[in-house]
Amino acid sequence: MKCALIGLGMVSKTYGDAIANCDTVDLSLVYARNPDSRSKFLADWPQLDARAAASVEEIAASDVDFVILTTPPNARAEIVATLAAAGKPILMEKPVERTLSAATALVERCETADVPLGIMLQHRARPVVAELRAVIGDLGSLRMAEVNVPWWRPQAYYDEPGRGTYARDGGGVMISQAIHTMDLMLSLTGPVAAVSAMSATTGFHDMESEDFVCAGLRFANGAVGQLFATTASFPGRGETVTLHFAEGSAHLEAGQLRIDRRDGTSEVLGQAATSGAGADPMAFTSDWHRFVIEDFAQALTDQRAPLVPGRAALEVHRLIAALEDAGRTGTTVSLKDV
DSSP states (O other), rough: OOEEEEEOOTTTHHHHHHHHHHHSOEEEEEOSSSSHHHHHHHHHHGOOOOOOOOOOOHHHHOOOSSSESSOGGGGOOOHHHHHHTTOOOEEEEEEOOHHHHHHHHHHHHHTTTTOOEEEEGGGGOHHHHHHHHHHHHHGGGGEEEEEEEBBBBBBBHHHTTTOOOTTTTTSSSSIIIIIIHHHHHHHHOOOOOEEEEEEEETTTTSSSSEEEEEEEEEEEOOOOEEEEEBSSSTTOOEEEEEETTTTEEEEEEEEEEEEETTSOEEEEOOOOOOOOOOOOOTOSHHHHHHHHHHHHHHHHTTTTTTSSSSHHHHHHHHHHHHHHHHHHOOEEEEEGGG
């Protein structure tokens, strides 16, 4: 299939590498508002044999099979409207939008136009995640969850205009970094029913939104859990998801999974991997992006839902909105009220 790439910022290097290694997808067109960004991307990736488009409208009118959209979330609504009107399927970088209401409106626009929308929440594509899903049924009911995202970003990261603001990004560590791990958690545990939280901006950063959140979770199935997420934990460590079931525990850390069963047996699957936890936010493999891109292309062929449909991604947005509300008010927030 042929795709187009709109948005050539920091993450475009990962997409370039992912597409260069795809067996089923070719990059045809690229677009960014800045012509220099287009020229630089094409110079960096000559093997992709793509060309620059002059506008979003040109891409909408082209013969590409789908469009990958990686602009900041505040720049998406008009682009999505143009692509949806042209019937172009969209694979979009997380988050969907800056707020739950805006994200819902964007998803509904695509649904109304009957245009497939997938979201790049690539942590679901880790190979060991499929192995974890396969054994969860043997571990019994979920009793407790521990989720930790102890990342680091230097102040220089937030000095980029708009980064960490509500107007451009929609928030801080939750919507920009921890959203991946939170989405993965929800895909394994099922929905959260209620949350309490404390959020703050530490002395390590001068920024508008939060760089620290500590939360208590109560899941719809009765389990309890805790979430810790920050970009102020120097020098940064890999995120972890630990799920405690009636018959054993599963500990997921980057690309490695450890299963400890109550009968005394244990096993370790996968291998360690980086995920952008430290000062270099792009220090992670493009393999998971490649899997999601190829899955999206195959989903179009098979006329099925992609790995993470737009509607499914709204659940992590709902959780983030509840945590923001709980942190702001100091109260326990029920997700049914969000």
